[in-house]
Amino acid sequence: MCMSNTYIEKLANLLEMLHNMDRDLNLVGFNETEKKVYYTIAYQAHHNGKCNISDVIESSGFSRSTVYKAIKAFEDKKMVRLIQSHDDRREVFLDLITV
Secondary structure, rough: OOOHHHHHHHHHHHHHHHHHHHHHHOOOOOOHHHHHHHHHHHHHHHHHHOOOHHHHHHHOOHHHHHHHHHHHHHOOOOOEEEEEEEOOOHHHEEEEOOO
């Protein structure tokens, strides 16, 4: 079964939009795993009002070390800020930094 030209055109447009979004968010140099971690942080922060590292690990399905490495890469590029909870010093929240 072949895809219709309309479907292929819509798919191409969607992929172009995703590429433009990656560029606008300065994600072009990151791999797909790191991008998923970034988008997971954004999703969790938007839907829950906050996002901690455990949320990202659970939601993304990546290992703790993979998530920490991605967050460190974003932190080094000043794209993510870590904020220690005032209520529980063991909990760290993630805040996306817009440039």
